[in-house]
Amino acid sequence: MNSQSFPRTTAPTTAGPQLRLLRRQARLSQLELALITGISQRHLSCIETGRARPGPGTLHNLLMALEVPLEQCNSLFLASGYAPRYETTPLSSPAMDAVRDAITHVLHANNPAPAIVLGSHWEVLAANASTQVLFDLLGLPTDATQGLNLLTTLLQPGGLGDHLINPEQIRSIAWQRATREALDNPLLAELLQNLDAPPSCSAVSNELPPLVLTRIRSPHGELNFMSTFTTFGMPLDITVTSLRIEHLIPADPKTWQTMTAAYARSLLEQPPG
Structure with missing residues (x-):
């Protein structure tokens, strides 16, 4: 042929x-x-x-x-015979000043709850102070969020996934979401090819909770978080469409108390000025 x-x-x-x-x-x-x-x-x-x-x-x-x-x-x-209309502007560009300021405001306002900014390949672009506080509680390396990929740290040994009480649920949800996104994202598809797919989570309780919690094992006991996302509502730039902020909101009083106390300690430990 x-x-x-x-x-x-x-x-x-x-x-x-x-x-x-x-x-x-x-x-x-x-x-x-x-x-x-x-x-x-x-x-x-x-x-x-x-x-x-x-x-x-x-x-x-x-x-x-x-x-x-x-x-x-x-x-x-x-x-239709026109030039491409929508740009892919680097987040560091001066044109993105307002976007970066908005992200900084949202991250700071989320303390003492962790919040991270994710790019289109699940790479961590920024994180608030409480994210590092949580990583410190878990004994993860200092500045562990720098250069981090959320999908990798959830799925590979030695990362955040090892501290989950319900790893099957969280890994399965993350894998399914990333696989859907990879249909239109070749770089994310390439990343997934280098990761092992988690076992399918088939266990379903007779009484389902309102949402799946991220349940983390820590020296202070179990910490429970609700995951929510913030995105820009009317983006006209491809970079902006890919940005999302994941908020890990404490789901019970104990988690709130643990995060609030740890965040307050981190502020006291900061050098003056």
């Missing part, structure tokens, strides 16, 4: 059919999407069939309404 490429019939290659597919995946009718975006259903139909080319503003509104990932949005702009 020669190497000649054959036409693809399963995936649209022009902007109109791609938009139609995305709309159907979002379970929206043409009328519903037209009402959301403020364009006429007739014009939307012409766009989807290729009889009309959407302007940049119209295309942007359609893609935002369909909640299309920004990387894919750039492909749609190219398919």
Whole structure:
């Protein structure tokens, strides 16, 4: 068989059919999407069939309404004959000053509860003081969050995963979430290839709690945390879309007391100035 490429019939290659597919995946009718975006259903139909080319503003509104990932949005702009619209700005760039300030504020406000900033590959980009306090309680190395990957430390021996009371649950949830994200993230997929998949967590209690807690074994006894995430609500930059802050909120009075006391001690131990 020669190497000649054959036409693809399963995936649209022009902007109109791609938009139609995305709309159907979002379970929206043409009328519903037209009402959301403020364009006429007739014009939307012409766009989807290729009889009309959407302007940049119209295309942007359609893609935002369909909640299309920004990387894919750039492909749609190219398919429509426009330059890619959405940048991947380094977090250290001056243009990201407001973003970094917001992250710093959220991290500081979360003390004495741990909070970490994660990138698109689960790399830890920043952490608050209480994260290091928790690591100190567990006997993990000083500055253990520097260069840390949360997925790696949960799944590989010698990391945070070794201190979990419910490692099967947490590792299974982390693996499943990362595997879903890796479908559109080649670098994360490569990371997963170098990690061992955890055993499937099949045990399910008859009475399920409201959410899965991160249960940690420490010298002070069991510490229980609820995991929540903060993301930026209206990102127009690919870097910003990938950022998320994980908050480990103490789930019981004992955990609150332990973290509050340890955080207060860490403040007293800091050198003056």
